[in-house]
Amino acid sequence: MVWKDKTYPIAQCNNSYIFPGIGLGVIASGASRITDEMLMSASETLAGYSPLVNNGEGLVLPELKDIHKVSRAIAFAVGKMAQQQGVAVKTSADALQQAIDDNFWKPEYRSYRRTSI
Template identity: 55%
Template sequence: PIIMPLSNPTSKCEAMPEDLIKWSQGKAIVATGSPFEPVEYNGESYNIAQCNNAYIFPGIGLGISAIRAKHISDKVFMAASKALASCSPRVKGEGPELLPALTEIHEVSKIIAVAVAKQAIAEGVALPVPEDILPVIIEDNFWLPEYRKYKRTSL
């Protein structure tokens, strides 16, 4: 089972990850709304994913703004969800984690943005951009935060 007690803060969590792992005899995939330490059960360590909107909203915003979509439908949100699911290490056979590492958020956001843009175009609510150039448009609209050196010019 996939169990996602998402309430914040930790004190309001519907179920504790340690209990979920024990009750499911180590079979549950657990993601929470607050950060939790890994759970030890039967000599095995279970990492607890933190399910956060930081995974999905940057990609939705990027995809929608890059193609000037006029409407965001439920199907667009579903496309974003499916794109995020395709990035799961568990789905890709790269580990037991449900969600990709936050260190991969830039790439994940671009994958989600392309999926969102494709869906909005399919619904006719965005610029009719050819599918093969969508990744280029997404890349051109991607903002990478960086600190620039400050240079004082006057007193």
């Protein structure tokens, strides 16, 4: 892609930001389907975290260290859009945020003990 006389390679890494947030937003809101407007809301939310958009320099996508914050924001935007479109039951913003927190994946695993050789 060329923008302002500068070439930017196109990659699919945006999917690592977009799709976890969409899935989380659908699960947290209980949406019955995914609409075009929900996808656009996810894209617009991700764009809001772009260093290039916000600062006029840097990368198009936010740093990977911010992926949890970005995924939560995308989930919230998707869930609210689902509610606005009537494909999810309307709840308060706090209830939606709590559902997102309750369903957010936490990389915690049980400790296992070896029982055989």
